[in-house]
Amino acid sequence: MKAIVLLGAPGAGKGTLAEAVRDQAGFQHISTGDILRAAVRDQTPTGLEAKKFMDAGELVPDSVIMRLVEERIAQGGPEDKFMFDGFPRTLAQAEMFDATLAKLDASVSQVFLLEVSPEAIVKRLGGRRICRGCGAVYNIAFIPPKQDGVCDSCGGELYQRDDDKEATVLNRLEVYNRQTASLVDFYDKKGVLVRVNAAGTPQEAVRDMLSKLR
Numbered sequence: 001m002k003a004i005v006l007l008g009a010p011g012a013g014k015g016t017l018a019e020a021v022r023d024q025a026g027f028q029h030i031s032t033g034d035i036l037r038a039a040v041r042d043q044t045p046t047g048l049e050a051k052k053f054m055d056a057g058e059l060v061p062d063s064v065i066m067r068l069v070e071e072r073i074a075q076g077g078p079e080d081k082f083m084f085d086g087f088p089r090t091l092a093q094a095e096m097f098d099a100t101l102a103k104l105d106a107s108v109s110q111v112f113l114l115e116v117s118p119e120a121i122v123k124r125l126g127g128r129r130i131c132r133g134c135g136a137v138y139n140i141a142f143i144p145p146k147q148d149g150v151c152d153s154c155g156g157e158l159y160q161r162d163d164d165k166e167a168t169v170l171n172r173l174e175v176y177n178r179q180t181a182s183l184v185d186f187y188d189k190k191g192v193l194v195r196v197n198a199a200g201t202p203q204e205a206v207r208d209m210l211s212k213l214r
């Protein structure tokens, strides 16, 4: 099994990059944010528990996240390649993840850190719109749909995530700096950290990541 991680602040472009490279590079894209939003939508017990943390821009407890990730990994086989987006997000998650992978004779092979300025991040999150039908992600400032509020691919309605409202965005960035940024050092010391320039267009970020993917 192969595991790589996309690390970066909220709105850095992890989901956009993952969707663009997963087929080209043969990875399954595992986004803990997407798994949680599906659980909230379906009103599962996990979704009901997670919702209050997500709405406040806080992290969902590590125990909940580890259960979701381990369930997802268990669905895969030894030849599978997984790209984790938005996980791990705390040192405790990173250490538990290492232990889970070690049981499968695997380890995190590369961690791609998406580098982009805080100013750009606030603009990206404020302009993000998502299709209710197919989940395609747009940005009214940078990657607009052809017709306002309508998905180019399936004609579905575009909506704004609850946690993309300004007050919650600022808290998410603070939570990232407080609880997640230390993972940069953690993975750098292990020699698996790779920096990706995510400040340009999505295509430039894809090219940069693919040129560094082993």
Ligand code: AP5
Binding pocket: 008, 009, 010, 011, 012, 013, 014, 015, 016, 017, 032, 033, 034, 036, 053, 054, 055, 057, 058, 059, 060, 061, 065, 085, 086, 087, 088, 089, 090, 093, 124, 125, 127, 128, 129, 137, 138, 139, 140, 142, 143, 163, 172, 198, 199, 200, 201, 202, 203, 205
């Ligand atoms: P999650 O869904 O993981 O949110 P996030 O990490 O805050 O990341 P985002 O999805 O907001 O941003 P992204 O980096 O994927 O950017 P995107 O590609 O969409 O988590 C949500 C919540 O769930 C958390 O707050 C927490 O509560 C909980 N959670 C999830 N995982 C957890 C965990 N492991 N532990 C605990 N709690 C967890 O791009 C953003 C916008 O910019 C889009 O509009 C896009 O079109 C645009 N864009 C992208 N790239 C570019 C570019 N190069 N140029 C211009 N615009 C761009």
